[in-house]
Amino acid sequence: MPEHEADTTHVSPAREVGDFLRRRREQVAQRWADEPLFRTVFTVSRDEAVDAGRVIVDALAQVADAQRIEDPDAAGFTGVREQLARMGAARSRAGLSTTQVSSELAALLPPVENLLVADLEQEDAERRRECATALSVLMGTLRLVTMQTALSENQALIDRQRLQLLEVATPVIKLWDGIVAVPLIGTLDSARSQVVMETLLNAVVDQHARFAILDITGVPTVDSLVAQHLMKTVAAARLMGAECVVSGIRPAIAQTIVHLGLDLGTVKTRASLADALGYCLHELGANIVNAPAEGAVRR
Numbered sequence: 001m002p003e004h005e006a007d008t009t010h011v012s013p014a015r016e017v018g019d020f021l022r023r024r025r026e027q028v029a030q031r032w033a034d035e036p037l038f039r040t041v042f043t044v045s046r047d048e049a050v051d052a053g054r055v056i057v058d059a060l061a062q063v064a065d066a067q068r069i070e071d072p073d074a075a076g077f078t079g080v081r082e083q084l085a086r087m088g089a090a091r092s093r094a095g096l097s098t099t100q101v102s103s104e105l106a107a108l109l110p111p112v113e114n115l116l117v118a119d120l121e122q123e124d125a126e127r128r129r130e131c132a133t134a135l136s137v138l139m140g141t142l143r144l145v146t147m148q149t150a151l152s153e154n155q156a157l158i159d160r161q162r163l164q165l166l167e168v169a170t171p172v173i174k175l176w177d178g179i180v181a182v183p184l185i186g187t188l189d190s191a192r193s194q195v196v197m198e199t200l201l202n203a204v205v206d207q208h209a210r211f212a213i214l215d216i217t218g219v220p221t222v223d224s225l226v227a228q229h230l231m232k233t234v235a236a237a238r239l240m241g242a243e244c245v246v247s248g249i250r251p252a253i254a255q256t257i258v259h260l261g262l263d264l265g266t267v268k269t270r271a272s273l274a275d276a277l278g279y280c281l282h283e284l285g286a287n288i289v290n291a292p293a294e295g296a297v298r299r
Helices: 005-012 011-024 025-032 036-041 048-063 081-095 098-106 108-119 125-168 192-207 226-239 251-260 273-283
Strands: 173-176 179-185 209-219 243-247 268-269
Touching: 011 025, 011 048, 011 108, 011 125, 025 048, 025 108, 036 048, 036 081, 036 098, 048 081, 048 125, 081 098, 081 125, 081 209, 098 125, 108 125, 108 268, 125 192, 173 273, 179 192, 179 273, 192 209, 192 226, 209 226, 226 243, 226 251, 268 273
Parallel strands: 179 209, 209 243, 243 268
Antiparallel strands: 173 179
């Protein structure tokens, strides 16, 4: 047996697939550019789709050379994860389900497989089968990497949007010079309580506030966890030089706090936002004069 044939026989199927991808890099990239995944993501020009295809083919060849075709954490995938995530996320934003995106990724295999079969025409059937299997496994791992990365990007986007919604749902209102208020509506959890604290403290600094009012009229229930968050917020505001007043404590919430045995003795509380504002104004030395009723005679 000639020496070069012996060398070919001992080359693993994965490495032979890597050699094939390098040889047919341009052809694979050109064929992928016409597939729905590339064509619908890279809409500016076909050349852009071809360039993206080349980059992914290079990554696959690197993974095949390392014989890690089943490993989604193989080094070759590192450089293309961001691009794969953009492609998967773009199709998801277009309204495609995860199954549909996966199907578009699966459609990338046949064009490459056809090239591989033609390229290995002189090899025996068993060798062609082994290489085709290695290519199929490699492309399956590419699908897995793409879906994992796209889902991670989508989750990060959801987390950012959730944080933005929390910030929007936690407005700080300037009621008077030196007085700010945060009207809370809905359930307080750890994440939202952290946003409340940060937003309030930033407002205390920006507004040079001496008083901060936390109005919990819109909070449906108060348990020990919510009370702890309120206490931490009050303590943090005090450290910033502002006195914090909690308002909107309804009878049911007051009873719950008593039953839980929570000590809010160090916290200034008022029944309503108006009462809390009146207290703060009084502490600032402002005189509140009620306007006379309509038709009343001044004396």
